[in-house]
Amino acid sequence: MGSHEVLRRVFGYDSYRGDQQEIVEHVIGGGDALVLMPTGGGKSLCYQIPSLVREGVGVVVSPLIALMQDQVDALRDLGVRAGFLNSTQYPDERSLVEAEFLAGELDLLYLAPERLRVEQTVRLLERGKIALFAIDEAHCVAQWGHDFRPDYLALSHLHERWPDVPRVALTATATAATHAEIAERLKLADAKHFVASFDRPNIQYRIVPKNEPKKQLLELLRNEHDGDAGIVYCLSRNSVEKTAEFLNQNGVKALPYHAGLDSGTRAKNQSRFLREDGLVMVATIAFGMGIDKPDVRFVAHLDLPKSVEGYYQETGRAGRDGLPSTAWLAYGLQDVVQQRKMIEDSDGDQQHRRRLVAHLDAMLALCETVECRRVQLLEYFGQGGEPCGNCDTCLVPPETWDGTVPAQKVLSTVYRLKNERRQKFGAGQTIDILLGRKTAKVIQFDHDTLSVFGIGTELNESGWRGVVRQLLAQGLLAVEGEYSTLVLTPGSEEVLYRGRKVLMRREPERAAKVRTAKPK
Ligand code: ADP
Ligand code: ZN
Numbered sequence: 001m002g003s004h005e006v007l008r009r010v011f012g013y014d015s016y017r018g019d020q021q022e023i024v025e026h027v028i029g030g031g032d033a034l035v036l037m038p039t040g041g042g043k044s045l046c047y048q049i050p051s052l053v054r055e056g057v058g059v060v061v062s063p064l065i066a067l068m069q070d071q072v073d074a075l076r077d078l079g080v081r082a083g084f085l086n087s088t089q090y091p092d093e094r095s096l097v098e099a100e101f102l103a104g105e106l107d108l109l110y111l112a113p114e115r116l117r118v119e120q121t122v123r124l125l126e127r128g129k130i131a132l133f134a135i136d137e138a139h140c141v142a143q144w145g146h147d148f149r150p151d152y153l154a155l156s157h158l159h160e161r162w163p164d165v166p167r168v169a170l171t172a173t174a175t176a177a178t179h180a181e182i183a184e185r186l187k188l189a190d191a192k193h194f195v196a197s198f199d200r201p202n203i204q205y206r207i208v209p210k211n212e213p214k215k216q217l218l219e220l221l222r223n224e225h226d227g228d229a230g231i232v233y234c235l236s237r238n239s240v241e242k243t244a245e246f247l248n249q250n251g252v253k254a255l256p257y258h259a260g261l262d263s264g265t266r267a268k269n270q271s272r273f274l275r276e277d278g279l280v281m282v283a284t285i286a287f288g289m290g291i292d293k294p295d296v297r298f299v300a301h302l303d304l305p306k307s308v309e310g311y312y313q314e315t316g317r318a319g320r321d322g323l324p325s326t327a328w329l330a331y332g333l334q335d336v337v338q339q340r341k342m343i344e345d346s347d348g349d350q351q352h353r354r355r356l357v358a359h360l361d362a363m364l365a366l367c368e369t370v371e372c373r374r375v376q377l378l379e380y381f382g383q384g385g386e387p388c389g390n391c392d393t394c395l396v397p398p399e400t401w402d403g404t405v406p407a408q409k410v411l412s413t414v415y416r417l418k419n420e421r422r423q424k425f426g427a428g429q430t431i432d433i434l435l436g437r438k439t440a441k442v443i444q445f446d447h448d449t450l451s452v453f454g455i456g457t458e459l460n461e462s463g464w465r466g467v468v469r470q471l472l473a474q475g476l477l478a479v480e481g482e483y484s485t486l487v488l489t490p491g492s493e494e495v496l497y498r499g500r501k502v503l504m505r506r507e508p509e510r511a512a513k514v515r516t517a518k519p520k
Contacts, residue, residue: 003028006052007045010078017042019194023168024049027132032191033168034138034183038198039313040294040320043170047134050168051108052080056129057101058108061116062136063149067290068110075108084110085121101128113140113151122161130165133158135186137289138169139309142181145174146307146359152185159187167191172316173309176382198312198381202319203327205373206392207366209466209507210332213302214246220300220328221252221280228297229273232282233314235303235338243302244282257283288314294321300328304335307359308366308380331367333427333469340472340479364473370398370505403504404495406459406467407476409434411496413452414477414486420445424485431456431464470504 003024007013016024019035020042026033027050037043051058062068068084075082083097083106100106101124115121139145141152158167169186171178183191208216217232232247234240237258247254255269273281274293281287285305299318305311311329319325343356362380369376372387372394387394413433417425423445432439433447436454447453456464468486471477476491494500 001053003049003053006049010052010080011045011049012078013045016045018196020045023194026192027166027168028053030164030166032166032188034179034186034188034191034193035168035170035196036174036179036194036198037170037172037196038200039172039316040292041172041196043136043172046170047132047168048075048080048108050166051131051134054131056131057104057106058131058134059125060108060110060134060136061113061155062110063113063140063151064137064290065112068112071290072108072110080108081106082108082110085115086110086112087114098124104129113149113155116154116158117151126161130162133162133165133167135167135169137171138182138186139171139174139178141185142174142178144181144355145178146309147173156185156187173313173381175309175380178309179382198378198383199374199385200316200319201388201390202322203315203325204390204392205315205327205377207329207331207373208392209462210302210330210335211462213330214243216330217243217300217302218247218250218252220298220326221247224326225298227278229278229293229295230280230298230300231288231296231314231317232280232300232302233285233305234282235284237284239302240282240284247280247282252280253278254280254282257281257287259284259286285310285314288317291317292320293317295323296320296325297323298326298328300326300330302330304329304331304339304367305363306339306356308362308377309359311363311366312377312381329367333465333472336364336469336472337427337479337484341484344480361473361475368470368473368505369393370400399506400503401506403467403470403502404500406456406464407471407495407502407504409452409456410464410467410471411477411488411492413450414488414492415496416450416452417447418487424481424483426479426484426486427465427468430468430486431461434464435461466507467504471502474502476502 007016018041023033023035023046035043035046047058047060065086065088068086072082072084083100085094085097101109135155140147140149141155142148169182169188174182232243234243237260240256240258244254244256255273257266257269273279296318299315305314315327318327339360343353343360346353346356366373366376370393373391374388375385378385410430413430429441432442433450433453434456438448442448475489476495478487478489479485480487495502
């Protein structure tokens, strides 16, 4: 069968989408390919069809072990002879698949990457006929990326062992640096690169200041997504549980999902989410890779993602059907403090930590931008564009204001507190001092006698939290140690002593004005 015939007869589609046809033909012709395509773009067909057209078995390397059974079942339903090998199988199941492979009775074989570290698997592959290698989630090979998996490094040897077998590497998330690293590590020097636009025009991006996150979420759901399916991401298992409970108490059907639940419950919740209408999945980022549910109408983040790649990937699960959808993130001072601290406490070398900092800084820049969110997001992936007219900053442009004086006030307070022996103070104490509040802790440490006491009456508490948050985001202030003590940075000194100006973002009154248009 030709490739069009396979597309129609096997998969039941009339035509290719985007670059699919070009990619399919290139790989059928024996060429290597590096495919960057957003979630929902249709990456699977790019290796599935060539696997069916070329002689031999298409070997698909994927880290998504939990999904292999489903993927294989779905292919078998279409009449495609598919199998998988991973660590969850019993030895006799594995032997069966191996026998099918050797007998030439498979079209597609899904492999977990760690299988390729096992010499036995490599020898098995050498005894069969391979149509192509597909390397899914190829960004996992990049150490600079946000989702590095050491097992992927073994994939650099595929080319030496099978120089004549075409390889296609695919990912939905890659900055220019990650893109280059994938090509280098996978030895794809001669590969043709297919880079689709990363824009997801039907997703409306919104990032709001976090006050009472659960209530804000409920308001979003009630006002704009009543009865819709969606995903709510939280950082911790505990907040997943609490948020799911809160939603259920308030009449929103919600299910929890995190790595602390037993695998039976996880599988059950996942399949309910996929099958039933209008369920909200409250989850840690353990949930979502490879989930193909077209009508997810919103993705909400109650905590700050660690990187723009992560944010893009998670929000990308909304609106795969192309209908209007919302990506909503609530973000506040505590997020910055917490994430900076997590980086400080993380294992790993200096270089690893620098990477985490760079990822977080890019995410913070996206949160604090006064420009179009979409443009900023796409620029991060090396693409650009015109302001979109459909994100919060386009719809209600935030103002910038000269925050130099309030910044100096915060920084001088931090400087004064630094001189206190052995005592460590965080944002709360700093703000109490600026506002001239005689709290017990202020009195206890005689902070009402500091020259900065009460000099900050021009802003209220939330205004000051905004200033501290933006200083942290801009690297003009840092947190340190067990108590998240505020400390000065080289940048702070420029503001304090060398007249550096600080531009800040003023949050517009926008809740009422920004709405996602409802499909239906
Ligand atoms: P990705 O892996 O890029 O996230 P998938 O390969 O899972 O995307 O495809 C996303 C959805 O689009 C799937 O439901 C798939 O069946 C559908 N799809 C892919 N290609 C086509 C096409 N040419 N015509 C119609 N639907 C398609
Ligand atoms: Zn915009």
